[in-house]
Amino acid sequence: NKRILLKDHVVGPAKEGDMVASTETVRLEVPVGSKGVLLKNLYLSCDPYLRTLMNRPLDGQEESGFPPFKPGSVIIGFGVAKVVDTGHPDFKVGDYVWGLTGWEEFTLISNPETLFKIKYTDVPLSYYTGLLGMTGMTAYAGFYEICSPKKGEFVYISAASGAVGQIVGQYAKLMGCYVVGSAGSNEKVNLLKTKFGFDDAFNYKEEHDLAAALKRHFPQGIDIYFENVGGAMLEAVLLNMRDHGRIAVCGMISQYNLEKPEGVHNLFCLVTKRIRMQGFAWFDHSHKYDEFVETTRQHIKEGKIVYVEDIVKGLENAPAALVGLFTGRNVGKQVVVVAQE
Numbered sequence: 001n002k003r004i005l006l007k008d009h010v011v012g013p014a015k016e017g018d019m020v021a022s023t024e025t026v027r028l029e030v031p032v033g034s035k036g037v038l039l040k041n042l043y044l045s046c047d048p049y050l051r052t053l054m055n056r057p058l059d060g061q062e063e064s065g066f067p068p069f070k071p072g073s074v075i076i077g078f079g080v081a082k083v084v085d086t087g088h089p090d091f092k093v094g095d096y097v098w099g100l101t102g103w104e105e106f107t108l109i110s111n112p113e114t115l116f117k118i119k120y121t122d123v124p125l126s127y128y129t130g131l132l133g134m135t136g137m138t139a140y141a142g143f144y145e146i147c148s149p150k151k152g153e154f155v156y157i158s159a160a161s162g163a164v165g166q167i168v169g170q171y172a173k174l175m176g177c178y179v180v181g182s183a184g185s186n187e188k189v190n191l192l193k194t195k196f197g198f199d200d201a202f203n204y205k206e207e208h209d210l211a212a213a214l215k216r217h218f219p220q221g222i223d224i225y226f227e228n229v230g231g232a233m234l235e236a237v238l239l240n241m242r243d244h245g246r247i248a249v250c251g252m253i254s255q256y257n258l259e260k261p262e263g264v265h266n267l268f269c270l271v272t273k274r275i276r277m278q279g280f281a282w283f284d285h286s287h288k289y290d291e292f293v294e295t296t297r298q299h300i301k302e303g304k305i306v307y308v309e310d311i312v313k314g315l316e317n318a319p320a321a322l323v324g325l326f327t328g329r330n331v332g333k334q335v336v337v338v339a340q341e
């Protein structure tokens with residue numbers, strides 16, 4: 001069983017060498033009488049939050065819902081897998097599932113109730129690492145539940161061509177909003193405008209004054225900001241928000257590699273403009289999963305939602321793929337193929 005382990009806690013920018021490939025020779029099977037399942041992992045999802053779990057735990061953090069990784073342990077993340085052995089009455093051999101699994105060829109899951117069964121296989125199974133899985137659910141919950149969107153509103157999305165951003169932008173267009181996204185290369189900007197149907201887009205790396213860039217794109221101000229990045233971008237957005245605007249804080253990738261996160265200086269704008277700024281986590285909305293899959297699947301069928309994945313082959317290439325999220329190497333959702341279906 002080939003696996004990817006965390007070497008040690010990471011300080012500063014994560015590097016490929018912070019993870020190491022190793023081979024485990026034990027034969028994995030579901031113990032007799034257990035309700036576990038054995039998964040053959042097919043696709044792994046590279047997600048920015050994995051970096052935050054590589055930090056040395058702060059006091060009390062071990063007990064939280066998302067415990068940090070221990071040095072020498074296998075990386076645990078979201079993936080798509082096939083059930084190859086089962087002791088659980090709800091899972092059959094051959095079922096496809098998505099959920100938390102190991103960065104390894106095979107994973108024994110003792111509590112399979114945390115896994116989502118894949119009902120529809122008429123789309124590529126890799127979509128369940130993104131568009132129809134955790135990432136899509138994040139976009140759905142974040143946009144419809146947290147942003148309180150209305151037709152005609154002005155929406156801005158950072159890291160817009162990425163896994164979450166590309167979907168949020170398309171939901172916002174379907175809602176009848178005016179949507180602008182930013183991304184870190186001209187190729188990505190082009191994708192936003194031509195493939196995902198954003199009204200406009202810009203390359204934030206080419207702007208020396210982000211607040212001025214936003215003013216140019218939103219002369220009347222921003223009603224909704226879908227926050228993926230944090231740092232200097234958030235500062236600039238706060239200056240450009242309209243009264244009673246909403247900021248959905250999905251993530252702050254610019255902060256994950258920092259030993260000490262930056263402070264935010266323009267927060268008083270929340271008071272003067274009566275802005276609602278709210279963090280959220282997709283799993284608090286997982287009761288909406290069936291509704292989300294049905295609607296999004298329909299949108300895919302009707303060509304109203306399109307999707308871009310960046311597919312890397314081979315488990316051994318997963319560390320580089322993960323690290324690449326922090327330099328913007330990925331174009332679209334970063335997926336790693338572990339095995340053929």
Ligand code: NDP
Nearest residue numbers: 048138162163164183184228250251252253254281282328
């Ligand atoms: P992406 O597919 O968007 O990949 C990350 C992208 O972020 C990179 O491609 C890069 O794009 C951009 N980026 C990297 N470093 C920086 C930086 N320093 N400043 C600005 N942009 C940067 O990732 P996801 O769509 O999977 O995740 C987007 C956000 O959503 C993250 O913050 C993540 O933590 C969060 N998230 C939150 C969830 C929740 O439940 N709250 C669930 C899932 C994700 P570019 O080339 O454009 O710079």
